[in-house]
Amino acid sequence: MDGRVYRQKDCLFPSRCEGVDYFLNSIKEHIPNTQLVINFHDWPQVNKHFNQLLPVFSFSKTDEFFDIMYPAWSFWKGGPALSLYPKGIGRWDEFYEKLVQKSKIWTWNKKKDLGFFIGSRTSSERDHLILLSRGHPELVEAKYTKNQAWKSIKVCYKIHRNKI
Template sequence: TASTPPSYKIIDGKLYRNSSECRHFSARCSGVEHYLLRAAPRMSRNVEFVINVADYPLVPETPLRPAPVMSFSKSDGRHRDVLYPTWSFSQGGPCLHPIYSNGIGDWNGTRQQLLAVAQAHPWSNKTDVAFFRGSRTSQERDAVVLLSLAKPELFDARYTKNQAYKSAADTLNLEPAPYVSLPEHCKYRYLINMRGVAASFRLRHILLCGSAVLHAVDKNSNWREFFYPAMRPWIHYVPLLPNLRDAEDKLLFLRANPDWAKRLAAEGAHFIDKHLRDSDVACYWLRLLRRFSRLLSYDATLRDNMRPV
């Protein structure tokens, strides 16, 4: 993990960064800077801010005055980080060899690809099971793999390898499954989303498939990205308990009500398609920085260790 999150300043419409930072996660920093550089010329006030490009949020929920650190994800009730759109909208997303050797990234291209694949796999042609493929980045995900072993006629879920894979114990003593690309997820009628280290990057992608997404949500510590609060359960996705004890009943409900499930799937895809475009992400960044700058009680100035991006 990065020892120190990178600090940035926008001075007179130009972006600067601490020159010694970002060496651990250079692609992630570049993914963030893609949008910061677009916002900088439109800033009317100078501003400085800290962006956490590691997976886990940094600011705990305490009675103390919170530190103004920006993170891509946080858990409600546990963290006070300010949410920003993850770097993977541009680059620095998860690297899954050999499918995504350079990371997911490039939201424009991925978005258009998923929309096209979704059209090629309409609801009537999708496989009628709930599907999940991913690595064991959280033990909470064990529930879906165990459910698949118990109910293979309803669930198709297996673990893949990740960078930390050491033995079959990392895949619940099962043979690691082959990686499945995001477009290949669109072949399935129901898709399951569960948190990983923090919030899962995949939610916005699988919603575009036009499949009904079953999204595990913990009301007491809900992991989310910046756009999650705009979505509505039972309209854009089906909420699941994090232990998935309700997953079988809810999947059976969807299968017994295919027209309703199809409409929910369409609403989820429509939400991402119309409200999470590249221009929407850029707009969020600009509004975030403008509002943040108004909270500063001083005028940000350059330090010797700051270099132009």
């Protein structure tokens, strides 16, 4: 309101909130007085089944949801914690510059013919990719980020205990 950003004090994911704060503060002078909801979860919120159009901004979406897409929090600050970047990759615009430089050194003909995934464990559906990676590392290298990886141990064991 009036060039200022207000939000609920409590925050479920502090690094995500910090990234969204950064993003909103960088555009606040270009948008009118507005009230909106930003979804900090890894899944959309406004299911089309209930037929209610609500101004909920999310960084993930499927065709079954009305959520409005916006740039993920990791594009502005933080991002997934990887072994090379234990506190996250930081601002995407700055990280992108590094990627461009590295892409000049690592041309396509120097790269491995291998699938690659590192991300959060938002649901058990991704466990199958992790298990494929463990069983066939020549096909895909897949890992969970540190903050979520512990959840897969029980689920993977339950789902695949008969296959071990």
